[in-house]
Amino acid sequence: MEQLTKEQFIKDFKAQLHTDYLVDNNEATAEEHFRTLGKLIKRYVMSDWLRRRDEIVKEQKKTAYYFSIEFLPGKMLQTNLLNLGIYDLVTEALADINVDLTVLVEAERDMALGNGGLGRLASCFMDSLPTIGAPGFGNGIRYKYGLFKQRIVNGYQVELPDAWLPSEGSVWETKKPHSAVDVKIYGSVYLAPQEDGALKPIYENVKTLHAVPYDVIQIGFNNGVVNNLRLWDVELPEKYELDYQTLADRRRVEDITSFLYPDDSSRDGQAMRLIQEYFMVSAGLQTIVASYAKMQLPMAKIHEKVAVHINDTHPAMAVPELMRILMDDYGVKWDDAWATTTQVMSYTNHTVLSEALEKWDTGLFKEIVPRIHQIIGEIDRKFVKEWAGKVDTGIIDRTRIVQNNQIHMANLAIIGGHSVNGVAKLHTELLIEDVLKEFYVLFPEKFNNKTNGIAQRRWSQIANPGMSALLDDLIGKGWRSNIHELSELEELLTRSDVQTSFYQVKQANKQKLADYVKKTLDIDLPIDAIFDVQVKRLHAYKRQLLNVMHIIKLYQDLKDDPGLEMTPRVFIFGAKAAPGYHFAKSVIKIINELANLINYDTSLNDKLKVVFLENYNVSLAELIVPAADVSEQISTAGKEASGTSNMKFMMNGALTLATLDGANIEIKDAVGEDNIVIFGMDKDAVYAHYDKHDYNSRAIYDSDPTIKRVVDAFIDGTIPNTHYEGHEIWDALISYNDEYFLLEDFTDYAEKQAYISELYQDKPIWQAKVIKNIANSGRFSSDDTIEGYAKDIWGII
Ligand code: B1H
Structure with missing residues (x-):
């Protein structure tokens, strides 16, 4: 963004308040102040955002898409101000007009579209990707209700809905109706032979959903880079409104993006969750392939420009869905489609708990995503054929995707991708030695470790201003942009004045x-x-x-x-x-x-x-x-x-x-x-x-x-x-x-x-x-973790 002065900011802020709310600064509520500031931030980064988009298109940069059913950003105001480099300026400017930034911070609702560590990790990555300048975008669901709000009544947990989304929408998002795509579920499909011998899928009685994207800005730290987190919402397509005549029919559609499932780490297969998974995967991939198609490059080489990451197994249908799009929509032959799909896809495993390894009944797949069911069947058949005679049949029986009428999503993600990583050294070892050891026999080259990290700016500069000021005094401000400079503290461990200062900061935080x-x-x-x-x-x-x-x-x-x-x-x-x-x-x-x-x-x-x-x-x-x-x-x-x-x-x-x-x-x-x-x-x-x-x-x-x-x-x-x-x-x-x-x-x-x-x-x-x-x-910075993904797995930097 361009250089901003306090005076200019105050002018912009007051003008925006007038435009949006017809109020003067001293009459506005905290909520109005917050939204006004959010809008201004979006306005300030708009040119960076557009430039970023044009640059990626023009230079045909390879881009990674991080598919995750959960993102857990929390509040974004402070992060956005910090990353834009206007935190202090805005704090002071607001103070000049009697507005307390901390009150505005409180007015923002937590965006809690995740359960815990897995979703929070995805959001730390969304902060780090633009920060290291990598073209990496998120793809997920715009749940209207986030993780439930917990109240304790008589010592018991009571769950209340978390209606985090104001009726005007989140201030950080931009609705993109012109980028909407249709997603088809249910119905039946058969393959009709064509004159050229190809098989064309013919769909009957499908339900069409209209997937509308909302793009949430992701601002890099002090570098003018703005990436995008794309969250999909469902709408009823006007063209197909006759498919949904009753109110109940319509509600069922709206329900698809209405809430996040709250069961961290395990769940038995509810149809709605399967629809959520497919909805997000299909909408995301259709868009990605369409924008690749604009480059006029061979479809069978899409892996040279696109990487898709499967965050835990929930988006694993990305594998058969990319196959479907390439074959059915772009006429790519199976073998070529498979070769490129496996180069596009990569997968992170987040747990060894067996109850958390997702499995779905084949019947449900057949009913809800019949074409995906067919393609998975074919991937499975080819997998078994390829390995027959080469390894013990027991290994094939236990690594194939379809077993006992169940679809094993981890197996699909591993077979359909080129990389499998665990999230800490021990965890990756356990995957190799135990949980996924038979896959390691088949595909040792796919396995690698990427120890998790955290967006250090949020967890130091924003969460702990007292400690941050002390660090500035002790080792200079360099640590704010290079976290590894924290190691300079090694020289000061035993200095008693330094110890006392850290103690005082801690006591103040405890207070x-x-x-x-x-x-x-x-x-x-x-x-x-x-x-x-x-x-x-x-x-x-x-x-x-x-x-x-x-x-x-x-x-x-x-x-x-x-x-x-x-x-x-x-x-x-x-x-x-x-x-x-x-x-x-x-x-x-x-x-x-x-x-x-x-x-x-x-x-x-x-x-x-x-x-x-x-x-x-x-x-x-x-x-x-x-x-x-x-x-x-x-x-x-x-x-x-x-x-x-x-x-x-x-x-x-x-x-x-x-x-x-x-x-x-x-x-x-x-x-x-x-x-x-x-x-x-x-x-x-x-x-x-x-x-x-x-x-x-x-x-x-x-x-x-x-x-x-x-x-x-x-x-x-x-x-x-x-x-x-x-x-x-x-x-x-x-x-x-x-x-x-x-x-x-x-x-x-x-x-x-x-x-x-x-x-x-x-x-x-x-x-x-x-x-x-x-x-x-400093070694646990997610900037470094994501650099590992970007270099070793996605090849985007
Ligand atoms: C982690 C999950 C998870 N592992 C299924 N697995 C879920 C699985 O709604 N679901 O179906 C939700 C969450 N979450 C966590 O991931 C690990 O337990 C942590 O150890 C790890 O730090 C975190 C990020 O990798």
Whole structure:
């Protein structure tokens, strides 16, 4: 954008307010101020945006399209101001006319079109792609309702719809009706032989959906590059309105883009989800192929200009859909279409949990996407034929796409692409050695690792202005554009004035969070206590319950001996449970009742507090992460593919208490063993139990009185109002043999927690470790991660 002055900005801002709302600055609401600023930002970047588009077309740049059923940007105002380089200017200009930027920031609704880490990662990539100047665009769904809003009522989770989208639409998007495409579902299809011998698909009784794109600006950091996140909405095509005569018919169509499915990591196949997946894939690919066609290059070489990334299996229908478009719409022969399709496609796996590997009944495919069903059948048949006689038939049986009348989406994505990556070193190893080992026999060259990263600007400069100002003082401002300069802190680890400054910043951030807790929950948090935080989706494998067991132990210790010397602790939780995930909801109830028990027990002398923050989301994370002293990353080893909050906490100077799982291992490698606290079984120990079938939680329970007492607290009335939930949990731990090995890891966990309490007392040592973590967090920048994708997988830079 062109050079902007404060005066010009104020003029623009007031004029925009007049145009849109017919109000003067002093009459406008925060919402009106926010939208006005958003519109101005869009106006300021418009020339960059158009130039970017023209440049890609003119230079015929190879472009990557990141297909994801989830994007979780949170709020965009601050990021956009920062990346445009006008954050300070706008803050000051607004202050001059008595407008407080922080109030405008609050007025923006979180865009929560994702469940958790997977969607947030996609949004970090959307920030990093333009920042490294790469032509990389997002492709997803414009859900009218994001992830549900969580309320806690009597300790229970209640889910409310998240109507995030104002009736005027999001201020960051631009509707593009002229770029709409039609997507066909249902009906039947048969292949009619043509005179030239080719087979032409003839469709009957199909339903046509009108897919309308909304383009959301993605601004690069200080480089004039603006990319695009394309989100698709469904409309009724006027041309086909006779297909949808009743209100109910119409509602069913509108429902396609109405909400995000809230089940992080597993779900059984609902038809609507399959339609969502196909809708987004088909609309995206039709557009991409049409714009390639304009280049007048051979269709069979589309891989030279286009890369499509399949983020988890949800967009895996991209493989057969590209085949369909190339063959049916552009007359490309199967073999040529297949050769180019496999070069276009690449896939990221995000989980090893077997329940999360998507499978669909063939019947549903046949009904909803009959042509895709046919093409998948053919891909499968050719795959089996190609490998027959070359490898063990068992391998073919287990790697083929169609098995027992089910379509295995991961198999489709792997067979139909040229790259498969995991999201942390350990995770990729596990894919190769275990989960996908038979694919590794067939296609070793496809496998590679891309450890996740985070958009560091949001998680440092925006979320933690106090720390950022301190960093400017200590090492200059260079770190703001080159995060690796944080390593200059290595020289300062033991300087006591520096330690004190970081401590003061942390205390101020803790006070800010404490103020929020006071306001929302009316609980007083002592900020000299250790703020010990576990925020993430609620899932048994993430082991929030292990954290709870430790809190129960501390509570019991303090009740036994009220005079016990103990570093005060505040345990902070934030977690949404999938609405149908019974066990997870019971854990939430337990945490809330335990919090009630502990927070109002004056005999504990404020040594222990427990807080469950409702509706954990990106914005809340930006408040919580900078205030944490301890980052709980305690999943059963081998289960958490990567984790990304672990990186955010590290960058904000929390010490990580972790199992050797996911990216925790790489954090350990970055800071060294002395600057992270590791406990529990590693992946080999976990796998040894699987191999030998020798885990016995009851034996541990029977032989360890401390553990027995903690586990029994779930059923002996210690925690009020949890009769039902307590028994459910006791049963999971004892009767059902503790699937995630909490009991085995408990003792080490509690010991390492005691060690942390001791460590915190020694400020110089603690602070040196804190600074060491910040100094080494630069390697988890998503700018670097995405550069790896762009070079190694997509070949776009
Ligand atoms: C991750 C999911 C996921 N892995 C299915 N898998 C979903 C799977 O709605 N669905 O159907 C939703 C989400 N999410 C997470 O991805 C991993 O658990 C994290 O460890 C990882 O950091 C994150 C990003 O790679």
